[in-house]
Amino acid sequence: MAWSYRKRIKIIPGVHLNISRKGISTTIGVRGASLNIGPNGTYLNTSIPGLGIYNRQRISPAPGQSQRPEAYVPEVATLEPEDRGNIFSVAPNDVTSNDMQGIKATIVAAHRQKKELTQDLTKVQSALFVSRMQLFCSYVFLYGLFIRKIPQQVRETIAAQQDAILRIKEQIDNSYMQMDIEFDADMKAKFSVLEDTFKQLSHSQKVWDVTSAVHQNRVAARSAASTLVMKREVAIAVKGIPDIRSEISPLWLKNANGADLYFYPGFVIMYDSRDQFGIIGYNELQFDFGPVRFVESGIVPGDSKVIDRTWAKVNRNGTPDKRFKDNRQIPIVRYGSISLKTRNGLHEEYEFSNYEATESFGNAFSNYIRSISN
Template structure:
C-alpha cells in the first residue's frame, strides 16, 4: 500500500427539506435536478424540462377509536426494499452512495491500521535485536512509514465524516412549533413503563376458553427513542421505533425510513402513512405497569354476561387495564402496531403527530 494515501471521494448529494403551510419541498443536491412536493401534484424538475406526474392519493388519518379495528393474523410489513416510491428514490440513492463509500473507506482504514500495527512491531523488534540501533537508517525508515500510516488514518477518518448524506430540514416558525410538540410528546411516550410491538392478533374462541378476551395478541417488549442512522447527518434527529419482527422505523419530518440493514431499507413519504390511535382494554395477567390505569375487573373464567363461571372452583379476578395503541399502515405494505402502558402519553403523541401530518399533506 502506498503511504502517500490520497483516496478520491465523491461528494454525496445532500437533501434539503423545507416544510411550510404549502407542504414540503424536497431538493436533492445534484446540479440540474430537484423534486418539489406541493398541494396539487408533484413536479420533477430536470435540465430538459418540467414534467407533471399524478399526485399521491390522499390517506385519511383518524384518532377516533370508533372507526379503527384491530388487524387479524400476523402483523408485519413487507420487505423494506419494496416500499420506496419514486419520489423518495433520489433520497435512497444518496444514502446508498454514502454507505458504499463509508464501507470502502472503513475497509481501507482497517488495512492501514493492520499495517501500522505491523510497522510498530517491526520498530520494537529493531531495537530488541539492536539492528535498529546499529543501522539508524533502518529505524528512521520505519518511523517515517509509521508517521505516513498515522496520517493516512487521520485522512480516512476525516473522509468518513464527509461521507454521509447531509439532511437539512427547515421549517416555518409556526410549523416548527408543531414539530417540537411532536418531539416533546414522543420523548414523554418513550418513558412509558412498557412498550410493546404487537406481532399478531387472533380471535379467541370464548366458548372453549371461557375467557372474557375476544382477541388474543402476541406482543414483544421493545424500545423507542431518539436515534440516528449512521449514513445520515441531519440537523433534526429522527424518532426511532424498534421493530420486533422486521425493519426499524425512523421518523424524519416528511418521510419515514424502514431500516433493516445498511443495504436493505425503504423510504415512505409521510403523506402516505395512515396513522391511527385507539384505546385498548387489555386483560392483564401479568404485573400492571405503574403508569397504566386499571379500569375494570373480570374473571379468569366467565359466562357470556360477565359473571364468574361457578363451575371453576379456583376462579379468580383479573384486572382490565387501558393501554394506548398506535397503528401504522400504508397502501404499499407497511403494517405495524404498538401498544403503550401510558395511555395519556400515547394519546398526546398521536394528537401532536396527526396535527403535524396535516401540514405535511398541505391540509392547512
C-alpha cells in the first residue's frame, strides 16, 4: 500500500492585538510580511530580515477618510417590554466585519491545514497497519525466514511510517492561529473588571437565551403579562475556540438557536463550526442591558428578587378573575437582560436570574467597548 504525507506545511500567520484608548491595532503576518489594521488605516509592512530593508505601504485609508459609515458608539439603555418577534441571528458567515476578514482567513487556513494533515495521518496509520500485517505474514508463511530482505524492508517501512505519524501529530498540534494581546494599563484594568463581572454573571442560577418575544392580548389571555416570551436555558463560561490559541480565553455564551458567541478582547466571534463562523468588531456592536419584569409561573431562582405579585388569571384592573376556582397568586420577578445587535444581522438576547450581576457586567462591558470605540 503506497503511503505519503505532506513534509512541508505552511506557517500560519500570527495575530497581534494592541488595545488602548486610541482603539485596536491589529497586525497579521509572519516575519518579513505583515498586515497592520488600526485607527489610522491599513498598511502592508514588508522587510528583509538581516539586511535592514523595510517598506510600509498604505493600502486603505483611516475609517474617517473612507466611504464606510461611522462606527456605532454603543449606548446603555433599559429594555422595555415590546413585540420583538423571533429573536435570532443570520448565518455566521454573513456577519464578519470588513476589517476582520484577515483574521478570519487566518483561522480558516489553520483549520484547513489541520484537516489535510488529519487526512494524511489516517492514511499513514492505515498503511502502518498493512505493513505490520505484511511482517506478520512473512513469518507465518515462512517466506520471511528464507528471504531475509523482505522482513528487513518491511521493518524499515514500519519505522518510517511511525516516524511520519509522530511528525504529522506534531504538525497538527502546531496548526493554529496564535493570538497575542497587548493592553495599555488603562484598558488592561477595564478588561480585568470585565472578566471578573462575567465570572460573577456565570454563577447565576439561571441563564436563558430569549428566542422570541411577541405581544399578547392581556384581556383574552387573562394574564398580567403583555409580552409572551419564549426562552431556553443555556450555559455561559470562559472557554476557547479550536484553531485559536491565546493567553486570554474568551467569554462564551451558548446560543440556543444559532451560533455561539465568544467575546475576545478585540472582537466577538459567532461560532457554529470550523467552517461556519463570523468575526465582528466591537465598533459595530450595539449592546444594551437592564432589568426586566417577568411573571414567573415556575420556581423562582434563589438569586432572584420578587418585586411584586399578580394572579395566574387576572382582570383588566389587576384583580383576580374569580371565575377560576384554582386561581393563585404568582410572583413578578426582576431578572437581568442583555441585548446584542449589529447592522449585519447579529441579534441575540439573554436573561439572567441575578440582576445585580447582570448590571455589573453590563456596566463593565459598556465601559470597555466604549473606551476602544472612541
